[in-house]
Amino acid sequence: MAWRGLISRNLKELRFLYCQTSPASASTREFVQRNYKDLKTLNPKFPFLIRECSGVEPQLWARYDMGVERCVRLDGLTEAQIANKLEELVKAGASAV
Numbered sequence: 001m002a003w004r005g006l007i008s009r010n011l012k013e014l015r016f017l018y019c020q021t022s023p024a025s026a027s028t029r030e031f032v033q034r035n036y037k038d039l040k041t042l043n044p045k046f047p048f049l050i051r052e053c054s055g056v057e058p059q060l061w062a063r064y065d066m067g068v069e070r071c072v073r074l075d076g077l078t079e080a081q082i083a084n085k086l087e088e089l090v091k092a093g094a095s096a097v
Contacts, residue, residue, distance in 0.1 A: 010093030
């Protein structure tokens, strides 16, 4: 879990997009509710953006240096799989630095 503290070093911004009510976004909502406090504590000045929009497909966007962005679709993933996708995005930022 050491990668959680590297978010602010390897990324510029992280955006979670999901629907407030759809079953497809349920695990993403749960992930954000359970992990936001820990992630924010480890990265206090880092911009974690939570975007809720009716009917939107759950997604995770990572912005790196020079405006480069990567998107991961989260539809159908469990909370553990979402954590793995986030870890992959953070590690990808380390290799780009």
